[in-house]
Amino acid sequence: MENLIEIKGVRHAYTTASGPLPVLDGLELAVPEGGFVAVVGPSGCGKSTLTRLIAGLMKPDEGEVWLHGARVTGPRATVGMAFQNPVLLEWRSILKNVMLPLEIVPTKSSRAEQEARARYLLDLVGLAGFEDKKPSELSGGMRQRASLCRALVHKPEVLILDEPFGALDAFTREDLWQTMHKVKQEEPFTGVLITHDLRESIFLADQVVVLSGRPARTQYVLDVPQTGPRDLDHLYTTEAAEMLAILRHQIEIAQGRAPADEVSA
Amino acid sequence: MSWRKIATPLIAILVFLALWEALVWAMGWPNYRMASPSDLGPAYTKYWELFLVNGWQTLWRTVVGLLLAVIVGTGIGMVMGFSRTMRDALYPLLVGFNAIPKATVVPIVALMFVGAHDFNTVLIAFMISFFPIAVSVSIGLSTLEPEYRDILRSLGASQSTVFWKIALPKTLPEFFGALKVAVTLAFIGTNLMEIVSPHGRGLGALFDSGKTNSDYPLMFAVLIALAVLGIVLYYVVVALEKIFAGWAERQPH
Numbered sequence: 001m002e003n004l005i006e007i008k009g010v011r012h013a014y015t016t017a018s019g020p021l022p023v024l025d026g027l028e029l030a031v032p033e034g035g036f037v038a039v040v041g042p043s044g045c046g047k048s049t050l051t052r053l054i055a056g057l058m059k060p061d062e063g064e065v066w067l068h069g070a071r072v073t074g075p076r077a078t079v080g081m082a083f084q085n086p087v088l089l090e091w092r093s094i095l096k097n098v099m100l101p102l103e104i105v106p107t108k109s110s111r112a113e114q115e116a117r118a119r120y121l122l123d124l125v126g127l128a129g130f131e132d133k134k135p136s137e138l139s140g141g142m143r144q145r146a147s148l149c150r151a152l153v154h155k156p157e158v159l160i161l162d163e164p165f166g167a168l169d170a171f172t173r174e175d176l177w178q179t180m181h182k183v184k185q186e187e188p189f190t191g192v193l194i195t196h197d198l199r200e201s202i203f204l205a206d207q208v209v210v211l212s213g214r215p216a217r218t219q220y221v222l223d224v225p226q227t228g229p230r231d232l233d234h235l236y237t238t239e240a241a242e243m244l245a246i247l248r249h250q251i252e253i254a255q256g257r258a259p260a261d262e263v264s265a
Numbered sequence: 266m267s268w269r270k271i272a273t274p275l276i277a278i279l280v281f282l283a284l285w286e287a288l289v290w291a292m293g294w295p296n297y298r299m300a301s302p303s304d305l306g307p308a309y310t311k312y313w314e315l316f317l318v319n320g321w322q323t324l325w326r327t328v329v330g331l332l333l334a335v336i337v338g339t340g341i342g343m344v345m346g347f348s349r350t351m352r353d354a355l356y357p358l359l360v361g362f363n364a365i366p367k368a369t370v371v372p373i374v375a376l377m378f379v380g381a382h383d384f385n386t387v388l389i390a391f392m393i394s395f396f397p398i399a400v401s402v403s404i405g406l407s408t409l410e411p412e413y414r415d416i417l418r419s420l421g422a423s424q425s426t427v428f429w430k431i432a433l434p435k436t437l438p439e440f441f442g443a444l445k446v447a448v449t450l451a452f453i454g455t456n457l458m459e460i461v462s463p464h465g466r467g468l469g470a471l472f473d474s475g476k477t478n479s480d481y482p483l484m485f486a487v488l489i490a491l492a493v494l495g496i497v498l499y500y501v502v503v504a505l506e507k508i509f510a511g512w513a514e515r516q517p518h
Contacts, residue, residue, distance in 0.1 A: 055419040075421045087412045091434050091512040103430070104420040134512060154420070 003066075004190045005031040005054060005158060010063030012049060013215075023049050024060065025215035029192075031207075036184065036191040038201035040247065041211030041219075042255045047194045050216075051160045054192060055079045068157060077105040080151035080189075084163040086143040088135035094146050095131040098122060101154040114153075121149040124186055125179050141172035145179065152187055159189040166196060174232060177203050181229040198247045199235055208243075210250040220250045297481045304482035305489060312483065315471055316490055323455055323467040324494055326383060330390025331451040331498075335444070338395035342402025346432075352403065363396040368457055375462040382466060386458040393454035394447040401443035405436030438513035441506035448498045452491060468494075 007029040013020040023046035031037045039047055052058045053065050056075040065072040067079075080101070088097045098118040107114070122131055125145040135143055144164055151159055165173045177200065184191070195201050201208045206227045210220040222243060226234060234240055252258035282302045289301035296304050309316060341359070345352040367389060374385050409432055417427050459469020468487050475483035507514075 052415070055415070057415055057419055075419050077420045079419050081416060081419050083412045083415075085410060085412050087410060087416060089431065089434070091510075100416075100430075101420055104417055104422045104426065136512075150416075 002033055002069075003030045004033040004035070004068055005029065005192065006064075006066040007050075007053070008064045008066070010053065010060045010065065011215075012046075012053070012058075012060045012062075022215035024053075024217075026217035027063070027211070028218045029209060031190055031192060033190055034188055035207065036193065036205045038193045038195055038205035038208045039211060040195055040198060040201050040208060040251065041216060042213045042251065043196070045211050045214045045254070046216040047211065048162055051081070051162045051192065051194060054158065054160055055081060077101075077154065078157040079160060080154065080156035080158070081160045081162070082144070082147045082151040082164045084166040086135075086140075086147035088143055088146060088150075090135050093132050093134060094122065094127065094138070095119065097135065097146060098149045098153050100150055105154045107154070118149065118153055121152055121187070122146070124183060125149055139172075141168055141176060144168065144176060148179075148183065152183070152189070155187075157190060159191045161191060161193045161195075163194055163196065165200065173197075173200070178232070180204055185229060198244050198251070199240075201247070202240060202243050203230065203232070203235055208247060210247065210254060212254045213256060219254055222246060222250075297479065300482045300485035305486045308480075308482040308486035312471070312486075316468075316486075319466065319468045319471045320490055320494060323452075323459065323469065323491070324498075326386045326467065327390050327451045327455045327494075327498070330387045330454060331394055331444075331447060333387065333391040334395035334398055334447055334451065337391070338398030338443075338447075339402050339440070341395070341399040343406065343428075345399065345403035346406025346436075352407065359396060359399060362392075367393045367454060368461060371457055371461040374458075382458075382464040385462070386455050386467065389458045390451040390454035393457075394451040397443040397446045397450070398440065401439040402436055405439040406432050409435060437510040438506075441502065441510050444502050444506075445499060448502055449495055452495050452498070456491065 007027055010024050010027040011022070012024040013022040015021075027046075027050065029037065029039070029050075039050060041047055049058070053060055054067070054072070056065075056067075056072045056079070059073070067076070088094075089100070092100070095115070095118055098121060099114055102109075102114045102118075109117070119128075119131060122128060125148060127142060127145050127149070130138065130142065130146075135146070138146065148164070151161075165176050168176065181204070191205075193201070193205060198208075202222075202224050206224055208222040208224065209218060210222070211217070212219040224243065225239070249258060253260050286301050286303060289299050292299075294301075341355065345355055370392065371389060374388055378385050378388075413431050413435070414427055417431065422430075455467065456469040456472075459467035460473055463470050463473045468491055472484055472487040475481070475487060
């Protein structure tokens, strides 16, 4: 019932040299506590703007963003972020990278406890033994795992994932999908996943939100029947194929390649 | 490994000196046309005290000028790196200033601050060497991927926290790259002042007295001494780079 994230009627335009560029126009999004929502949509439709809104890094021109019953007016330490670019600090070890947020967020735990938590998370994502390596010594997938640990180390209420697996090869990506399920079981979070990959959206999320082309509004919402951990085999069932077909069709509408049908989101 | 690292450049220098000696010998040049390495030894032993005193004067004024360039250059770079407006405003000014040959500035500075030789020399060394530092710092800061900022900003970190924890260390490799260029430029600046507006101090003045006395081996000896000082200072910067930005060096695979 209680929605941890609630976005109501958000409109936003960027000022550019050639006048205002509307990116969001009537965006609605609600994520219950512990829920995991994937947001898909055509390129450049304003998905990343959405993540910056939830993180409190910018304010919408119109509309409201609520997080845990409080209006978001600025950054808050209860958010963790991971991007397509893992943005690890190359001069720090993996362990020190993961512990970075704890240097910003006020915390009561001792240094030893913080380190123990970072080590536990690294172990959880399969990076045990790499704590003292530098990011340049790790593969792309491993860096992304470390970036995930950094996003979770301060126990955020909300995890914002902006295409974190977008630059990885297909097999590494599937590995990381399964790691995500494992992490969510051990370290429950409420998540928003921005992605271009429809298979990823139905494999990871409980709900998939399709945004229209720019300016983006909520065009379609698909509930994924499976929740919690699932098997990669599920992606090859008729049920999954049907969901993918629906999403594919919605994306085509969003891109303006297919006529809009009468859908109530 | 480290033996090779030292031996390779040393051998290269010896080969260079041998070729130089051979060239002068083969062409039969007298030493007032082109001094050879074998002329340098006597010049150094004859004037070793002058070399020490003047070398030190050149060195400290170059280093002070360089330190000023680092402080001011980093400051300007920060202002330009963080503000688009300041970048647009300052770039043409800086480029214009940098385009002015510093040899033409020397007499102006010498007139402006008559008699303040040390100050003048430091000033020229500074003016000639701050530009690459300012540009590299500003580029390093302005090209910081927004995600780096977002990671900390989303947790409520202040701009200055972002600067100290991410922007500054991330700019260090570019900064040291520029500092290597600035080191040699600063030497040029110091010597410009010492030669164009002579006041009896520094290796430039020693060069000038060699010229006046037609002591060609002395002039060449000064040039080599300058080169040696330049190499020493350059490797000091390389050592600092290893300490502060060694992480940027990729391990060979």
